[in-house]
Amino acid sequence: MSLPLLSVASEAFPLIKTGGLADVVGALPQALAEQGVAVRTLIPAYPAVLAEAARVGAAESPLTPGLEAQAGPGRLLAFTSHGRDFIALDLPQFFNREGAPYLTPEGRDWPDNPLRFAALSRAAAEIGLHGIEGWKPAVVHAHDWQAGLTPAYLHYAGQPRPGTVITIHNIAFAGKCALSLRERMHLPPEALLPEGVEFYGSLSLLKGGIAFADRVTTVSPTYAAEICTPEGGMGFDGILRARGAAVSGILNGIDTEAWDPRTDAALAAKFDPLNLIKRGANKAELQARFGLPRSPDTLVYGVVSRLSWQKGLDLLLQVLPELMASGAQLAVLGNGDRPLEDGFRAAMQAHPGQISCVIGYNEPLAHLVQAGVDALLVPSRFEPCGLTQLYALRYGAVPVVGRVGGLADTIIDANPMALAAGAATGLQFSPITAEGLAAALRRTAILYANRTAWKQMQVNGLATDVSWREPARHYAALYRSLAAA
Ligand code: ADP
Ligand code: GLC
Numbered sequence: 124m125s126l127p128l129l130s131v132a133s134e135a136f137p138l139i140k141t142g143g144l145a146d147v148v149g150a151l152p153q154a155l156a157e158q159g160v161a162v163r164t165l166i167p168a169y170p171a172v173l174a175e176a177a178r179v180g181a182a183e184s185p186l187t188p189g190l191e192a193q194a195g196p197g198r199l200l201a202f203t204s205h206g207r208d209f210i211a212l213d214l215p216q217f218f219n220r221e222g223a224p225y226l227t228p229e230g231r232d233w234p235d236n237p238l239r240f241a242a243l244s245r246a247a248a249e250i251g252l253h254g255i256e257g258w259k260p261a262v263v264h265a266h267d268w269q270a271g272l273t274p275a276y277l278h279y280a281g282q283p284r285p286g287t288v289i290t291i292h293n294i295a296f297a298g299k300c301a302l303s304l305r306e307r308m309h310l311p312p313e314a315l316l317p318e319g320v321e322f323y324g325s326l327s328l329l330k331g332g333i334a335f336a337d338r339v340t341t342v343s344p345t346y347a348a349e350i351c352t353p354e355g356g357m358g359f360d361g362i363l364r365a366r367g368a369a370v371s372g373i374l375n376g377i378d379t380e381a382w383d384p385r386t387d388a389a390l391a392a393k394f395d396p397l398n399l400i401k402r403g404a405n406k407a408e409l410q411a412r413f414g415l416p417r418s419p420d421t422l423v424y425g426v427v428s429r430l431s432w433q434k435g436l437d438l439l440l441q442v443l444p445e446l447m448a449s450g451a452q453l454a455v456l457g458n459g460d461r462p463l464e465d466g467f468r469a470a471m472q473a474h475p476g477q478i479s480c481v482i483g484y485n486e487p488l489a490h491l492v493q494a495g496v497d498a499l500l501v502p503s504r505f506e507p508c509g510l511t512q513l514y515a516l517r518y519g520a521v522p523v524v525g526r527v528g529g530l531a532d533t534i535i536d537a538n539p540m541a542l543a544a545g546a547a548t549g550l551q552f553s554p555i556t557a558e559g560l561a562a563a564l565r566r567t568a569i570l571y572a573n574r575t576a577w578k579q580m581q582v583n584g585l586a587t588d589v590s591w592r593e594p595a596r597h598y599a600a601l602y603r604s605l606a607a608a
Contacts, residue, residue, distance in 0.1 A: 126602055128155070129210075129260035129285075131165040131247035133240060133269035136378075137205055138172050139224060140486075142429060143375070143510045144292045147342070148266055150378035151598065152207050154591030158599035161208075163258070165247050167239070168200060168213035169224055176200045176211055184256060187249045193309045194242035199255060210255065212246045214239075237300035240269040240328060241308040248276035251285045261606040262286040264598075265336065268298030268329035272308070275320055275331030279311050286605025289332030291341040293507050294350050294357050295433065298328030323358060333362055337605050339370045342508035343529030347372030355505065373598060374532060375508040376591030377517065382490070384518050389490035394519070396585040399578070402494060402519050409495030412488070413454045413479035422451040422571045424564075425496030425520065427489045427511050430459030430467070435502035435525060440466045441557040442564065447474050449568055455480035456492055493518035497577075498567055502552075502560050506530045512549070516584035521577065522549035523567055525559075533589075537570055537580060547576075548584045 134140055136149030152162035166172060181202035191197065197214035212218070217239040222228055225236060233239065247270060251263045263285050265273040274287040302315055304326060315321050320331045333339055341347045347370060349355030351363045363370050380386075385395045391408035394401035403419055410417050424446070428434045436457070439446075446453065455467050457480070467480040481488060493499065499515035501524040508529030512522035516533075524530035530551070537547035550570070552563035571577050 125159045125161040126262070126599075126606055127258060127260045128160050128162045128602055129165060129247060129250055129263045130162050130266070131243065131263065131270040131273055132266035133167060133224060133243065135164055135166050135207075135209070136381075138166065138175055138209070139169055141223060141225070143508070144267060146378065146510055147292070147375055149207070150376070150381070150591055151595065153378070154376065154595035155599060157592075158595050160599050160602055163201075163208045163210055163260070165210045165212060165243070165250065167218040167224070167243055168211035169218050170221055172209075172211050173213065173219070175204050176202045176209075179204050181211070182256065186246070187253065189309070190242070190245050190249050193245055193307070194238075199246070201256060210250070212243055214242055217242055237298060237304055237326070237328060238307060240298065241272050244270055244272035244328070244331070245276050245309065247273040248280065251277055252280055252282060260285050262288065262602045264288045264290065264602075265332050266290050267292045268296050268327070271298055271328040271330070271332040272310075272320070273332065274335035274337075275310065275314065278335040279314065286602070286608060287336040288338045288340060288601065288605065289336040291329070291333075291339065291350065291507070294329070294341075294355075294359055295505075296329070297322060297357065297359070299325040300328075302326050330359070330362070333359055333366070337369070337608070338601060339363070339366055340601070341370075341372050342375045343532045344372035344374065345531045346505075346507045346528040349505070349528060373594050373601075374529065375510060375513070376594045377510060377513045377589050379517070379590045382514050382517055384494060387490055387494070389487035390494045391491070394494075396582060399519055399581060399585075405491060405494040406496070409454060409491055410452070412491065413481065414476075415452050415454065415479050416476055418452070422449075422498065422568060423496045424451055424453045424498050424500050424523075425492045426453070426455040426457060426500050427492050428457045428501070430457045430463035432460070433504060433506070435504045435555055435560075436463055437466070438502050438555070438557045438560045439500060440470060442561045443470055443474070443478070445561050446564055447477055449564070451477075451568070453478045454492060454496060456485060456488055458483050493520050496520050497571060498523050501525065501530060502555060503527060503530060504555050509533070513589040516548060516587050517589055519581045519585055521567075521580050521584065523563055524549060524551055525555040526551040526553040527555065535583070537566070537576070542576060545579055546583065547580050548587060549580065
């Protein structure tokens with residue numbers, strides 16, 4: 124019999140996406156269906172989600188009186204879109220806002236974000252306890268801080284409840300707010316004890332998940348180990364160590380249908396591992412789109428990323444003089460922190476025809492970059508999993524990555540033994556400093572000049588299983604153990 128599961132998150136591709144979280148929440152249900160897990164995904168009814176619900180037609184259910192008392196009038200909308208079953212939490216006062224889901228038009232966090240996402244978590248807990256349309260989940264799976272209070276609400280309800288899992292996609296976002304918001308979140312006074320959701324004098328939504336979920340997962344085994352250390356735990360390492368074996372890492376996969384170079388409509392030329400030569404047309408198109416001189420033999424580096432401290436792209440800015448001297452080209456697609464956006468714009472002006480950037484968010488262009496560049500740079504300081512290096516493997520771009528988190532777990536470094544064994548899929552570097560990155564770029568240029576070794580890495584990447592199949596098996600086994608308990 125299939126296991127009913129409620130997944131709860133603040134974004135899900137293709138309805139609403141700001142980063143990898145949406146990719147994971149959107150793709151995992153399909154893979155879980157093959158493992159006998161029937162997923163419904165609870166997300167906020169942002170305008171784009173309301174529009175999709177109206178387009179496909181949705182069944183409406185009332186909110187519980189408790190949730191309305193906490194969050195105001197609203198409703199639940201159940202609908203199926205792109206083969207996935209969604210439940211949208213329609214709380215107009217919280218979610219009917221245009222633009223990016225978390226930010227004001229001026230680019231600042233909405234001040235009421237903690238209340239908005241406490242309401243999302245409360246809705247998940249209510250569905251966990253009372254069901255919807257006669258359907259009740261055996262397990263509730265919460266993602267990141269926005270859904271973090273779900274296990275806490277279920278715990279404090281003090282009733283028979285479904286099993287709970289929280290997945291940490293990024294521990295840097297603790298979802299912190301003032302302790303005084305506790306009452307408006309309808310959490311009991313004891314929630315403010317250290318064993319509750321208190322976190323260094325604040326209330327942390329993520330802590331609700333870490334403290335109360337039956338199991339805590341993160342998106343790679345190495346990141347699972349890193350967050351248990353003072354360096355990587357961002358204040359949560361103590362409680363994570365205390366949770367012991369309840370904490371584990373399950374590597375992300377990717378949606379191999381949305382990301383398939385044999386069928387991808389965003390490419391200038393579709394290709395498969397047997398006709399890699401066709402990538403050349405994508406490289407030419409990429410150079411044209413970025414305004415770089417068409418040059419089939421020039422090593423082209425690409426970046427597809429949020430521009431933030433996490434991603435280490437300030438290190439790339441530091442090593443640009445050496446990179447430019449080597450004659451390579453660089454195409455950057457990204458947006459985020461203003462100083463980094465400005466830094467890449469300035470670099471483009473200083474090195475026209477060699478560096479080009481598109482500052483913004485562009486899903487089809489992200490596909491073309493993966494299909495057209497020779498090497499994809501991911502110099503992250505920390506990276507829970509990272510998806511862009513997985514897309515690179517699937518699209519024949521050689522990933523050059525910092526040796527941290529999921530990057531360490533997914534790329535086989537081109538060290539002499541891996542090269543001799545014909546096993547390398549990319550390059551890893553450490554320490555993650557400007558000098559470490561510069562050394563990696565020198566190593567990349569040498570490997571690129573060795574066309575046999577380079578092609579072997581591309582072929583190995585294309586042969587790597589980056590699908591959700593294996594990760595979904597791990598999640599399904601985890602859910603079953605909780606449902607049985
Ligand atoms: P994170 O979630 O930390 O941003 P991931 O590597 O897990 O990092 O996922 C990032 C996702 O966002 C990928 O799907 C990537 O292609 C996409 N992405 C990031 N920046 C852009 C952009 N400027 N335009 C299009 N897609 C982007
Ligand atoms: C986060 C992490 C990223 C991960 C993604 C999906 O945004 O920064 O490393 O791949 O979540 O799990």
